Amino acid sequence: MTTRAIFLAVLLATAGTAAGARDTVDPVRVRAHLDFLAGPDLRGRGSATHDEAVAAAYVAAQLQGYGLMTAPGMTGYLQRVPLLRQVQAGPAELLIDGTPAGDATLLSGSGGVWGGKVGVLGRMPAGSKVDVLVVPDAATGGAALRKARAESGASVTVIAAGEGSRRGYEAGGGRPRLPMDFADGAPTGRGANVAFGAATMQRLQRDGATAIVSIPFTLARTETTNAVAYLPGRDPTAGVLLLTAHLDHLGVGADGAIWPGANDDASGTVALLEIARVLAAGKAPRRGILFVAYGSEEAGGFGARWFGDHPPVPLDRIAANIEFEMLGARVPKLAADRLQMTGYERSDLGAALRAHGALIDADPYPEQQYFRRSDNYALALRGVVAHTVSGYGEVATYHTPQDTPDRVDAPFMERAIQSLMKPIRWLADSRFTPHWTKDGRPTE
Numbered sequence: 001m002t003t004r005a006i007f008l009a010v011l012l013a014t015a016g017t018a019a020g021a022r023d024t025v026d027p028v029r030v031r032a033h034l035d036f037l038a039g040p041d042l043r044g045r046g047s048a049t050h051d052e053a054v055a056a057a058y059v060a061a062q063l064q065g066y067g068l069m070t071a072p073g074m075t076g077y078l079q080r081v082p083l084l085r086q087v088q089a090g091p092a093e094l095l096i097d098g099t100p101a102g103d104a105t106l107l108s109g110s111g112g113v114w115g116g117k118v119g120v121l122g123r124m125p126a127g128s129k130v131d132v133l134v135v136p137d138a139a140t141g142g143a144a145l146r147k148a149r150a151e152s153g154a155s156v157t158v159i160a161a162g163e164g165s166r167r168g169y170e171a172g173g174g175r176p177r178l179p180m181d182f183a184d185g186a187p188t189g190r191g192a193n194v195a196f197g198a199a200t201m202q203r204l205q206r207d208g209a210t211a212i213v214s215i216p217f218t219l220a221r222t223e224t225t226n227a228v229a230y231l232p233g234r235d236p237t238a239g240v241l242l243l244t245a246h247l248d249h250l251g252v253g254a255d256g257a258i259w260p261g262a263n264d265d266a267s268g269t270v271a272l273l274e275i276a277r278v279l280a281a282g283k284a285p286r287r288g289i290l291f292v293a294y295g296s297e298e299a300g301g302f303g304a305r306w307f308g309d310h311p312p313v314p315l316d317r318i319a320a321n322i323e324f325e326m327l328g329a330r331v332p333k334l335a336a337d338r339l340q341m342t343g344y345e346r347s348d349l350g351a352a353l354r355a356h357g358a359l360i361d362a363d364p365y366p367e368q369q370y371f372r373r374s375d376n377y378a379l380a381l382r383g384v385v386a387h388t389v390s391g392y393g394e395v396a397t398y399h400t401p402q403d404t405p406d407r408v409d410a411p412f413m414e415r416a417i418q419s420l421m422k423p424i425r426w427l428a429d430s431r432f433t434p435h436w437t438k439d440g441r442p443t444e
């Protein structure tokens with residue numbers, strides 16, 4: 001680079017930062033938030049952990065710093081949600097015909113003793129009821145597996161250890177997943193999912209085999225944390241917008257590896273922060289805006305469900321909810337710089353935002369059921385027109401320790417956040433109230 005080029009670059013960078021401080025996305029802030037939230041010190045912001053609480057405190061402090069208020073009826077910027085969870089108290093024990101099997105990996109399960117009569121998928125008479133369903137074909141997965149398990153009545157599912165089981169274990173955060181619930185509930189589940197090596201799979205397929213899985217556990221109190229802030233509107237009759245993201249991710253695996261969750265969903269949290277900063281710096285919008293970064297989405301949408309049951313304004317005053325998720329990679333099936341809106345056809349919100357410049361399209365992966373797979377769903381079930389705007393959901397780093405800040409497409413993410421500013425500003429200023437289309441509102 002020549003001296004003149006360096007001079008020009010410095011000039012441009014300085015101009016960019018000055019403008020960014022007011023009404024446009026600031027790449028420096030985007031980088032700083034992402035590096036902190038998905039950096040080593042927050043250890044992957046595990047759901048309902050102290051690391052998650054630190055992330056919530058950081059987000060809350062940023063929102064407070066932009067001049068946002070506490071939400072109506074709240075005295076601070078944090079909403080703490082008491083939870084109860086099962087904690088594994090020792091290694092899971094597995095007996096086949098009374099003999100221990102040492103090569104098992106517990107993928108998920110609920111504490112207790114499960115199992116009994118074994119059946120092998122594909123070799124049982126139709127309609128057979130068994131306690132343990134052995135799935136020898138590693139290609140059987142997802143919906144087919146769930147269906148077979150439900151039909152057989154099995155409490156334990158056994159799959160072959162291999163790439164599929166390894167990937168499943170890793171996608172869950174590299175440790176067995178045990179139930180969690182709100183503190184006034186009971187964190188219970190039924191059965192276990194286990195992976196075995198080839199020799200044990202052979203033993204399980206002997207006629208008349210029995211298998212027992214026991215998972216020792218205790219209960220532990222914990223809490224998850226939502227960061228909540230409010231930008232008051234000019235017109236108290238105009239309703240409130242709810243803008244959200246989830247600040248938790250999968251945390252630390254059993255082997256100590258960190259799942260940083262830069263794309264999922266530090267990127268959405270950064271979008272929430274930048275949109276909050278820019279809107280707070282402008283003229284007061286017609287509608288009030290609630291900014292919420294939820295805890296424990298990954299563990300089952302606990303932050304969003306609690307918020308939906310304890311909203312600072314009545315839910316029927318919330319005109320719409322937009323969740324920001326995974327904005328760090330472009331969607332291959334869409335044109336460059338376009339985002340997908342989950343459940344697009346379920347309401348008239350997406351079309352209205354598009355008409356006001358939003359670069360959003362219908363989600364081109366309906367088979368993935370993304371509409372049901374993020375925090376928006378908890379609000380949608382409670383009647384709020386609620387969607388998630390996101391980039392690509394099937395990135396190679398999805399739910400792996402490789403979801404790091406350097407693998408996020410930062411320029412795409414900055415453009416994505418910028419593209420949402422004007423349409424959201426319009427929605428906040430307009431009298432347009434979105435509605436579900438016929439049959440669009442989910443019921444279960």
Ligand SMILES: [Zn+2]
Pocket residue numbers: 264298399
């Ligand atoms: Zn996730």
